[in-house]
Amino acid sequence: MINPKLIEQFVVAPGTTVNLKSYVTDWTATDAAQELGKNVIKERAREILEESRKHLDAAQELLYASDTHSVLLVFQAMDAAGKDGTIRHVMSGVNPQGCQVYSFKKPSTEELDHNFLWRYMKALPERGRIGIFNRSYYEDVLVVKVHPEWLGPGQPANPNEKFWENRYEDINNFEKHLARNGTLVLKFFLHVSKGEQKRRFLERLNNPDKHWKFSEADMAEREHWKDYQKAFEEALSATSTRRAPWHVIPADRKYVARALVADIVCTAIQDLKLEFPKVSAEKMAKLAAARERLEKTSNSDNPEA
């Protein structure tokens, strides 16, 4: 487990005004990390990811057995920040029946005809499961804040500040409702630098195996980098709460991002202090009777044999 003191620096304290420039994108470049050395960090990050994967599988089983809570993990980021890879690596040890991943793209006409939270509500994890939102209702205060023309019919052409404040309030109330109903909500902003995004885009362009990953739309959005950073800062400032905290994860090094997310998720589920349901004396007696009966049965298809 990573020292909780170290994790604290990545949590957006409720009520603070976020300046993304004060959060690192490459943790290995910090003084603390330089002392350790890159190879040591890489190795340690691998170990943490490995340990956390095992704990996460056990934690999910307990989540399912205790049947009192669900977990919702929200991932937001600029393009090529590594959302997909992080989700894949962190969740790879968990029983596939215990988790559901939803990737949200541009909303359909039907979705735009409903309130903006509708499509996300339908995708929430049931009790006992871990739900992952690869993009989420935060797109509705991020991408559309940069491009208000994509808000859809029935929405203002030039939304004012109040419009966005109302959406933040809706989101906070929605998350409050989820928390009150037993959903642990954890939110991750994978914080990548503009330079690292360029490097990853170039890799996609230069490597034929990665061509499929490149989209011209990603290039167009890169030109709005500053507007996106601002929209993220505003959203993170308005919606990081004790019950649904935002984490700004340094994402220039994939191994750092994966280890941090895995550790944070594991620790938060363990902190729920879930317990396997207690078996009643009556149930114990039934189990004993079933065992006795089973032992007496034949292994042959023909009971006469």
Ligand code: ATP
């Ligand atoms: P990848 O590129 O890794 O496959 P992705 O999440 O970037 O995954 P894309 O299909 O490339 O998926 O992009 C989805 C697009 O849908 C993004 O540009 C995102 O901003 C947009 N989108 C998601 N939710 C909304 C929304 N509520 N309103 C408008 N656009 C949205």
Ligand code: MG
């Ligand atoms: Mg994309």
